[in-house]
Amino acid sequence: MRASIKTCTAAAVGICAVGAAGAIGFIYSGIFDFRATSPHYPFVTWALHQTYQSSMEQMTENIVVPTDLETPARVAAGAKLYAANCAVCHGAPGVPLSAIGTGIYPEAPSLLKATRKNRPHQVFFVAKYGIKMTGMPAFGKSYGDEDLWALAAFLHKERGVSADDYTALVETKP
Ligand code: HEC
Numbered sequence: 401m402r403a404s405i406k407t408c409t410a411a412a413v414g415i416c417a418v419g420a421a422g423a424i425g426f427i428y429s430g431i432f433d434f435r436a437t438s439p440h441y442p443f444v445t446w447a448l449h450q451t452y453q454s455s456m457e458q459m460t461e462n463i464v465v466p467t468d469l470e471t472p473a474r475v476a477a478g479a480k481l482y483a484a485n486c487a488v489c490h491g492a493p494g495v496p497l498s499a500i501g502t503g504i505y506p507e508a509p510s511l512l513k514a515t516r517k518n519r520p521h522q523v524f525f526v527a528k529y530g531i532k533m534t535g536m537p538a539f540g541k542s543y544g545d546e547d548l549w550a551l552a553a554f555l556h557k558e559r560g561v562s563a564d565d566y567t568a569l570v571e572t573k574p
Pocket of ligand 1: 451472482486488489504509511525526534539551
């Protein structure tokens with residue numbers, strides 16, 4: 401019995417050592433294609449995205465949304481913040497996508513598409529803390545919670561907004 405536990409432990413250590421050596425060999429080999437123009441293998445895309453999704457859903461579980469979130473003033477303030485900080489990567493209706501938004505990989509999703517969910521507590525949290533290894537910045541380093549709630553209000557209320565309504569909102573006088 402003892403001998404078999406020992407054999408199993410030795411086998412597990414051996415497998416780990418081979419795995420670690422393989423990973424380090426890969427890192428130094430130069431085989432990985434770092435270019436933003438060569439997409440991940442589908443499995444890697446899935447693994448990265450699912451890891452983010454699971455972590456984000458767990459971390460945002462207890463975020464409390466302000467009860468009067470979607471006031472016209474907050475939505476208009478959010479539109480201005482979006483045009484100034486987010487459209488460069490995420491795009492906006494009637495506005496050509498910038499060189500940054502065109503070249504970034506992974507791509508930044510079109511947040512104003514009608515089919516988006518944009519759950520306010522999740523938009524608030526992601527905008528505040530950003531997403532590692534994707535180019536999505538942490539805006540909480542520059543903006544306070546009220547501004548981030550304004551972005552969440554805008555992105556929830558105005559999903560599917562037309563180009564004309566978007567421009568009108570961005571230009572609303574405060
Ligand atoms: C420099 C480019 C860049 C800028 C600027 C940027 N984002 Fe992002 N954002 C990204 C990328 C890339 C992703 C996708 C990350 C991924 O693949 O998981 C992303 C993802 C997101 C997500 C998560 C979407 C999802 O489906 O889970 C939200 C919400 C978001 N951004 C909000 C914002 C807001 C709000 C702003 C402006 C305050 C902003 N982003 C500005 C690049 C950017």
